[in-house]
Amino acid sequence: CSIPDTANLCSSQSSVNPRTVIPYKSSTNISSLETLQLDGYFSFDHIDFAARDFGNRYHFLPLAVLHPKSVSDISSTVKHVFKMGSTSQLTVAARGHSHSLQGQAQAHQGVVINMESLQGPEMQIHTGELPYVDASGGDLWINILHETLKHGLAPKSWTDYLHLTVGGTLSNAGISGQAFKHGPQINNIYQLEVVTGKGEVVTCSEKQNAELFYGVLGGLGQFGIITRARISLEPAPKMVKWIRVLYDEFSKFSNDQERLISSMDSFDYIEGLVIINRTGLLNNWRSSFNPKDPLQASRFISEGKTLYCLEIAKYFSPDESDIMNQKTESLLSELNYIPSTLFLSEVPYVEFLDRVHLSEIKLRSKGLWEIPHPWLNLLIPRTKINEFAQAVFGNILTGNSNGPILIYPVNKSKWNNRTSLITPEEEIFYQVAFLSSAMPSSTGKDGLFHILAQNQRILDFCSKASIGAKQYLPHYSTQEEWQTHFGPQWEVFVRRKSTYDPMAILAPGQRIFRRK
Ligand code: FAD
Structure with a gap:
């Protein structure tokens, strides 16, 4: 299956077919790495795991994997590579x-640092007026949740799936249904400890080394390796009222979403899904949700239709359930969904946040987790969302989809515009995520080739219709495309790169800069 975007790669892998594993080792580089005094260790064999990711389409074999035990292991390694200068092409x-x-x-033929083996100081939770947790860059969000809950606290902003690391999501943004209220995860960080591309260990925050702080947040790993993050917390709720309703008109659905995100006294989580031609949809929901009107719900037909599902949640403590129910009913009474499709559920907070993990377990048991994932994530300005929906859901994606399609608006005013994250210009924009899975060796509509072509049609439409879309978790083949992505922010991005990683050692897999 041909991958359409392998030409003109910007980084040191430029001549490499991304699906090829190259069994080549540079003995000079290996012996130079072996001279380093470390608390952890390097592996040079059995490292193919580091050439795999969730997307399962690109496989670059590294030269070595560092299993750091301390921040100093990471700093020594990066400093060593930096000092090798242009005599080496090693990247990290x-x-x-x-x-x-x-x-x-x-x-590719560089050093991969396995951040999950970093054993920094233990997670530290600070209670008080402005509570926070100090966590390692390699900590998983699910572990942060469990630790902070011991103190009745939790982070404010999440991703839909919690088995991701702090450093990985902060390098992108970390967006979920709480982002309309709290901004993405990168907006909820007080301080970072970072190893720059020169190997220096720097503490940064809004007040201290602010340029590095904002550069690293949403910075695609280009300016430093996050070894520690101070994450803001709030009192954790015990329970969540979780609600789904359906619409058959996009404009009614998006109007309601926009109305809900405009008020802070609204739900605590607001997302949405596009559902194309699903059989027995409401019956499937019954395993986790109860229909408000069972008889009407049992008569509802989803086949052959494109439907829009508003997914909302209200946090509460069991002793406040009456007030929460009144508030929820009043908010629901203002919405224009199809009345027979109101489904409700009450679940513990952890179960709600960790919901995607249940799907992971099911998919893994069927061998459907480790298959190619040609995902496409876009941020679409509000004024273009109807045009986008009409073209994409009414024209390009007809018949079915190969995975969930998420769609929900957020307020830009809640997002700090000093970070490296690029978003559309407008005050409200939509996150639209096509979370497709490709059936291995299928040449049909559920195969990789078909899905990649469909993604490209969506991108082509955005460009021809001047939608002003920005990719989230961006991926480009040429530096020119990166420049277009960053727009006026490109100069700032390049300046930060030359200050903090002048040899372009870090995060080569983003393929933005070429190793010097
Ligand atoms: P990696 O894939 O390991 O790394 C990502 C990038 O960050 C790489 O360039 C890497 O070099 C760099 N990096 C990693 N660690 C560090 C560090 N400590 N310091 C500096 N750079 C570092 N995203 C959302 O915003 N919202 C969602 O709801 C959401 N849901 C998802 C659900 C699933 C099932 C999956 C697979 C992904 C989802 N994502 C979501 C995307 C996810 O946030 C990103 O893919 C994220 O990068 C994954 O984190 P990771 O720890 O696996 O990072």
């Missing part, structure tokens, strides 16, 4: 949980 990639889609956490 931090690898979080490797849930990237196109090899972003890989380093």
